[in-house]
Amino acid sequence: MVELNNRTLALIGLFFVLLIVIVVLFIRSETNAAAAERSEVMGAVLVEHLKNEGYTTLYPECRGVSPTDADALRACLRVIVDARDLTKLFAKDEFKNVDAVKGTLGYLVIKNAKGGKSFASANFTLNYNNVPVANGCSTPGDIAPGYTCRFNFNTTCAPGDNLEVKYDGQRVFLHTC
Secondary structure (H helix, E strand, O other), X not given: OOOOOHHHHHHHHHHHHHHHHHHHHHHHHHHHHHHHHHHHHHHHHHHHHHHHOOHHHHOHHHXXXXXXXXXXXXXXXXXXXXXXXXXXXXXXXXXXXXXXXOOEOEEEEEEEOOXXXXXXXXXXXXXXXXXXXXXXXXXXXXXXXXXXEEEEEOOOOOOOOEEEEEEOOEEEEEEEO
């Protein structure tokens, strides 16, 4: 029969401690692997959304983001939230100058073309050579992504003149005649 002495008891105790540590580390490893997999899936959905909204072409910080690079995704999202340059989000949809012969007004239509933000119609201003000529879009409400904002004006836009659209005092679009 095996005689249990202090050395044998210490080895048996050490064996059980090691066995418990291995089990705890295995459980933690499996938990972390599952969390990493969920994070990668969420990152892939986020990257797909950024691409669909056009952010990956708008901002250099968003180019080449990957679902597994949390630091790059964080930097991209920070730039989007802090974006001050609204000119990248709008594009000219239509322009017609004043027709003095027919007596018709001119108009400029801009489109909320890129990004996922909506803009309040009332906060837009059309400036003709830095002088406000129209406040708010012709259509009230929010200008959601993909929708347009129209401004009417009654002064002929001659070569060298400019029509500048601002949102809360910040330029969103510039049209040079």
